Amino acid sequence: MENTAPPTRFDPKVLACLEGLDFKARYVMEGFLSGLHESPFHGYSVEFSDYRNYQPGDDLRHLDWKLYGRTDRLCIKRYMQETNVRFYLVCDTSASMAYKGSRGWESKFGCARILSAALSWFLLKQNDAVGLIAMDAASGLPRLVRPSQRSTQTGLLLREMEQIAPGGNPSLAALLGHALRLVHRRSVILLFSDLLEPSAEIEQYLKQLRFHGHECIVFQTLDPDESEFPFADSHVFEDLETGSRHQVLPGSARDKYLQRFNAFMEDYRQLFQRLEIPHCTVFNHQDPWPALALFLSERRKLQ
Amino acid sequence: MSFSLLHPFFLLGALGVAVPIYLHLKRREPHNLIRFSAVRFLDDNPHPRKSPWRLRDILLFLVRLCSLLALIAAFAWPYLREEGSFVVKESRVYILDNTLSRQAEGGFVRDREQLTSLIRGAGRELQIAVIELKTQPSVIAGFSENHEAAEQKTKNLQPSYQRGSFLPAFRLANTLLQNSLGEKKRIILLTDNQENQWSENLNVPPFLKDVEVEIPKTPHRNLPNLSVAEAKAQRIFLGEKALVNFTAEITHQGKIAEATVILRINDQEVMNKKVSLADKPERFVFQTQWEASPSLALSGVVEISGEDDSMAADNSVYFSLPPVQEGKVAVLCQSQFLRLALSPEIMRGHWDTHFIEPSKIAAELETANDAEVLCIESSYLQSADARKLLWRYITNGRGVFLMMNRVTAVTKGFVKELGFECLPEDSSKAGSANLQYLFANHPVFHPFTSPDYGNIMEVKVTDPIRLRSTQAVSLLFSDKGEPLFFQNVKQPGKLFVSAFAFERNQTSWPVHPTFIPFLDLCLQNARPSDPMPTSFEPGEVFIQNLGTNSLVREVVLKTPTGMRSSAVLHGKLQLLIPEKPGLYSLTYRGVSDIERIIAVNASPKESQLRFTVKPDALQAWQMISTSSGAKQTAGLDATPPNISSIWQQKIWWFLLVAALCGLALEGFWVHGRRKTA
Incomplete structure (x- = not known):
């Protein structure tokens, strides 16, 4: 795959054909990067990367005057970007993340996992330290991979991500509680969750994280069924987390559902606004590149 | 069609059906189930069905339906009654005594008529079986036969001359009743309560459980009867x-x-x-x-x-x-009287006598031509060859007549091997003594119960050898109580031992008129016995071992109605003796035919017309039961079969297996469909 040309658009069928989180992550990330006009890898640091021709408007501080003296050409020096920021991938593993509607190319958890894997690959390439916090659904205990910049960290993270699976009761609040306890130094928290838990409890933990100086970026993974409620016939709905069943006639319940769902999500949006937490919704039937774009823009802000 | 819904077996079966159905329904998932993540935004919104249940999968529905029907049928099968079925309230076995004694005053014919009228009048709720009591009791009509057939078979019974015991008939009846359907089980005996029939099997452990026994009242304790039995004919030679x-x-x-x-x-x-x-x-x-x-x-x-x-x-x-067949006797005796008595002049036509010279005993041993009987005096047992000769006769199944005239240490030891012990002389019993007591029923002495052949009590014996034996039967005693004549029954051959020799100084018998008849009878009985007896009881099965080397191929019994042939298989003959007393001709067919006349006579016990009112044996055979075995579950109007009869119904098992297979198929089907979905 490394030798193949990067994809120009996201194709869920191609993604489904790939085996292993490693390939999937690289497919997503490289496809995204190839569409960018500007490489996200270049920044302003000490390590020289390459030259490019001067464009009007470029900062004259980065003109290589020595080169101009030798070759009479105006070139801008480019450097490898080094941020040395510590990133924590915090993955929600509650059972609701296992939902996959008829249109999704992957379950919500699968989508979040690919996204987090892609980001970790990208960040480690940038010499950032990346770690992982997730809940083990079977034992109810947190799984932690300490952030590191080492080249073996990618493999370690991918293996860990492949081992975790969604299940059990709602665990986002507990997960954030563990993150609060385990993350000591200022870090960037990348939260992957469907946020289908009451915002009141989550709010407390997010506030505390922000209070401790951590930056947070929330990637909300959703299935279109959840946002649109497309069911027409009478169905029995069983909660993935609690197992409770509701017999519903969707025709009459849909409006009420959408009203409640939107209000719920609006609460979260307001919360993120208040806490200045960037938030991006990733649907598992769409390409995840907008989420990556958000991340890059936010990362630039961190510079 | 009716079901016994309250019977424990049915309830157990219903429980057995209910458990898999309950589990099935519990595990069943609604076809429109959606596992959803955002159920928290939904209200429980049940709504009435607008349309009846729709069958989504007809085949699956049919499999389920068939499985349930098969299960219900399997459990209800034993209780399912077709139209025209009926409840068996009582199972009754009639034991019809058809022994000879029932012919007294036409008892059997009367019982037979009574039984046929009882069967004719019995309803369908009464299960009837009939057993005929003879030497071997047999089932004339079983419970499975209808009353008309039972009546007809009973009508066809004819009086027999056989002797029969009640015990096997009761055992057979008990076996029939164990497998019967009746709520009440009863044995009705049609008999005369002959005393000796009841007293034969007193010491039998109880075996009749929950079975009522009804015996007829005995009208009288005994009946006048005249009978003749035990006919014996023997040939006696008097000069x-x-x-x-x-x-x-x-x-x-x-x-x-x-x-x-x-x-x-x-x-x-x-x-x-x-x-x-x-x-x-x-x-x-x-x-x-x-x-x-x-x-x-x-x-x-x-x-x-x-x-x-x-x-x-x-x-x-x-x-x-x-007819008399001339026998061969070997004589090794000094007694001149014995040698004279067995000489050809006297025993011609009866006995061919071979006198063995004392010096040629060894030569005699080498020849294989043994006589039928060996007469030997104990003084010759000093010789090892004589002892060997005697032992050969005994072990080869031939007869020996040993006369004790002298006792030595060697003789004592040898006699001990034969089962006799020589006792020391007793001075109080020394001297001569008359013969006093004899075994009158023994064939040797039986003729002497008549005075026509002389008074055997006149014979004197002087100082006989004192013998004692645990293996032999004493047949003759002196007036001093000393046993004088024995027959050892433990050896393959017949051994007669007399405590004296036929010498004048030991006994006066050689000069007594009974001597020659006695000697002849003694030798006749010492001969290897004729394997074919001449007297039988009616209906008995005679088994004779002719030996594998026998040349007889078949035996033909000639009866007034025809010939009956029995093949000899592996040297064994099994012959069914005719049921009617009389004289019958029996022919052994082999290389040459040998014809015999046999006499068939009824058992003399059947002539004892003494009856009992309250037989003790019956009380001994009945088990004391704390609860009536015939009781049924309350609320049941039917008599369900017992559990063993349910197990024995193949259809029940087929239905059960079919139902279980159906359920398994349904399970796999649903599982497959779910997996596909």
Whole structure:
């Protein structure tokens, strides 16, 4: 795959054909990067990367005057970007993340996992330290991979991500509680969750994280069924987390559902606004590149 | 069609059906189930069905339906009754006594008529089986047969002359009742309660459980009867005269004053005389004798008749006597009297005597041509060869007549091997003594119960050897109580031992008229026995081992109705003796045919017309039951079969297996569909 040309658009069928989180992550990330006009890898640091021709408007501080003296050409020096920021991938593993509607190319958890894997690959390439916090659904205990910049960290993270699976009761609040306890130094928290838990409890933990100086970026993974409620016939709905069943006639319940769902999500949006937490919704039937774009823009802000 | 819904078996079956259905329904998932993540935004919104249930999968529905139907049918099968079925309230076994004693006053015919009318009048709720009591009780009509067939079979029964015991008939009836359907189980005995039939099997452990037994009332304790039995004919040789000694046992019960006895030999009446019974004991031996050629086969019948006789079937007894076959006797004796008695001049035609010289015993040992009987005096047992010779005779199944004239240490030891112990002399019993007691029923001494052959009690014996044996039977005693004559029954051959030799200084017998008849009878009985007896009981099964080397291929029994052939298989003959008393011809067919006349006579026990009112044996056979086995579950109007009968129904198992297979198929089907979905 490394030798193949990067994809120009996201194709869920191609993604489904790939085996292993490693390939999937690289497919997503490289496809995204190839569409960018500007490489996200270049920044302003000490390590020289390459030259490019001067464009009007470029900062004259980065003109290589020595080169101009030798070759009479105006070139801008480019450097490898080094941020040395510590990133924590915090993955929600509650059972609701296992939902996959008829249109999704992957379950919500699968989508979040690919996204987090892609980001970790990208960040480690940038010499950032990346770690992982997730809940083990079977034992109810947190799984932690300490952030590191080492080249073996990618493999370690991918293996860990492949081992975790969604299940059990709602665990986002507990997960954030563990993150609060385990993350000591200022870090960037990348939260992957469907946020289908009451915002009141989550709010407390997010506030505390922000209070401790951590930056947070929330990637909300959703299935279109959840946002649109497309069911027409009478169905029995069983909660993935609690197992409770509701017999519903969707025709009459849909409006009420959408009203409640939107209000719920609006609460979260307001919360993120208040806490200045960037938030991006990733649907598992769409390409995840907008989420990556958000991340890059936010990362630039961190510079 | 009705179901016994309250029976425990049914309830158990219903529970068995309910459990898998409950589990099935519990595990069943609604077809429109969606596992959703955002159920928190939904309200429970049940709504009434607008349309009836829709069958999404007809085949699956049919499989489920068939499985349930098969399960229900499997559990309900034993209780399912078709139209026309009925409840069996009572299972009844009639034991019809068809022994000879029931012929008294037409008892059997009366019982048969009574039984047929009972069967005819019995309803369908009464299960009836009929057992005929004979030597071997047999089921005439089983529970599975209808009443008409049972009645017809009972009607066809004819009076028999057999002897039968109640015990096997009751055991057979009990077995039938164990597998019967009736709520109540009963045995009804149609018999005369003959005393000796009940008293035969007193010491049998109880075996009748939850079975009622009904026996008839005995109208009287005994009946007058006249009977004759135990006919015995023996040849006696008195000098030149060849006589036949005949004895028969006549029994009379009740007030019968006189009887007429008729004796027919070879279809000729040789005697017809009246016997007064007034001064005779209840049982006495009738004895007579006549001259007959030794080469002539005799067969005959004794008939007795009298007034007020209740049963005529036991008034005759048949007998047969084969012609004399010359025997061979080897003699190793010093006694001149014995040698003279066995000389060809006296025993010609009866015994071919071979005198063994004392010096040629070893040579005799080498020859394989043994005689049938060896007469030997104990003084010759000093010789090892003589001992070997005697031992060879005994082990080869031949006869030995040992006369103890002298006892030495060697003789004592050898005699001990034969099962005898020589006791020291007793001065109080020394001297001569008369013969006093004898085993009168033994064939050797039986003729001497009649004075016609001389008074054997006149014989004197002086200082006999004192012998004791645990293996031999003492047949003759002196007036001092000393046993004088023995027969050892433990050896393969017959061994007669006398405690004295036939010398004048030891006994006066050689000069007594009974000596020659006694010697002849003794040797005749010492001969290897004839394997074919001449007297049988009606209906008995005679098994004879002819040996694998026998040349006899088959045996043909000639009866008045025809010939009956029995093949000899592996040297064994199994012969069913005719049911009617009489004389029958039996032919052994092999290289050459050998013909015998056999006599079939009823058991004399059947002539004892004494009856009991309350048989003890019946109480001993019945088990004490704390609860009535015939009780059924309350609320049931039906008599369900017991659990073993349910297990035995193949259809029940087929239905059960089909149902379980159906459920398994349904399970796999649903599982497959779910997986596909």
